[in-house]
Amino acid sequence: TKFGYIVDCIDIYKQPAFDHPLLKNHKLQRKPSFRNLFEKTNVMNSSTKSIFGLEKDECPRGTVPIRRTTKDNLIQSKLLSNNHILVQDLPGVHSDNYKKTGCFNLYCSGFVQTNSNKYFGARLEKTSIYNGLMMETTISITKDLKGNWWINYLGENIGYFPSKLFSNMTSVDQVGWGGRTSTPPHTPSPQMGSGYFPDENFRHACYFRNISFQNDSRTDYGPRYYHTNTLKDNPNCFGVDYYENIGKQFGYSLQFGGLGGNCGN
Template identity: 45%
Template structure:
């Protein structure tokens, strides 16, 4: 479905010079429209059913920012607030399709059948909140919030191909950047600005205090947790566990740099099920790297 662009900001005020590093240049087209294009002056919007809206609301409560939510498990690397403020976070992520055991489970990013019509494929998503998901926020474009600007990349699009353990790696470059002139937070994929979260949504987000990379899973309490990432633990082999490479942050001087190991901490609530490792700057074709994921299983509540 296409929708006509309103009079919104169509590009950030800063100049974006994103360096794209992928093993396969065709990866750029794993998201969004490929053969078909929207008419000039319009943007693609994923058609959402009433049931998907209801299920999305239920799912969205599972993304509470607090780590002690029943059924939610996390394996994440984050830069500690001691080094804030942050104005940009970036990384190149390997995309997998982790196996779920039931249709009410989720593994991010993002396999969530209950909000995609029962489909267990991998989707590109984003979500927002201003009050830890109490009264505000939603996935993708299911409520007013994110402003779509790109003519063929869009939130809620299905990933056309995924990585294979021990084989090909399908990657995407994610960047979230604050436009300090407008206070809008822009989402960029493969050097393309997909759209932004308007600064007016947030009363106190003129910078970020905590940024990071990793994954989460959800399963109903007292059930077996699904896989995260490739389904394998980090082992510093980049055709095994899911990864972010070329991770970087931006400080108040607009300097982009990869965080050193002493700047980061890991949050892993059950290391028997999942793990996350920051390897630091490994140079070469990966730069500053993390891996995360695991097989899931009996992870507790």
């Protein structure tokens, strides 16, 4: 890619996901068993630009794009593993309810890629401008009838986390939206989002809009105030405000972010 990292087109049946010990006999699922919540977006005619994917081409039929892991990636993953309770240098994606397994990004196997163009690990080429053009995208995470959790981006299914990876997600009683930063202990934290605190101006701080969750019958609900809790582990560095339903094009929305700095661990 033009950012210097390498993306390989891997046989869909030989992708890293199937190195996971829980997926040795996993049967590949090509499509989810539900209708997409969002229609596929023509990014050429939309203000929502594609930010994950191969620049021009797509992988040949029967293969999927996988970003190649480098030594620096593994070092970074190891640092996160040593400094965060949710990240351990073991295979799995929180397969034991956060006790020992799990990782950020895709540095441990488990996510099954099905899309031949879009992939995770791509660099964000364009970002929002404070008080200017906002760059945003549409993402959903949905459990299908087989219990697999599908990631949908701009109306396209990217792939899924198989149900066998999780011990506590037969049903879900909590969902969350927000941001996270991570650095080695006793070092300044980077900014979160745009680097600005929430102020009810959606051209300033980072935001989620039109958020919702579904029940078993696929009915969408926006979180009411009495359903929600906000968590700010260091209010001097980061903030989050939930506005419930503000109508128009924003619906149920929240803002988050902050300056970072000396925030502790």
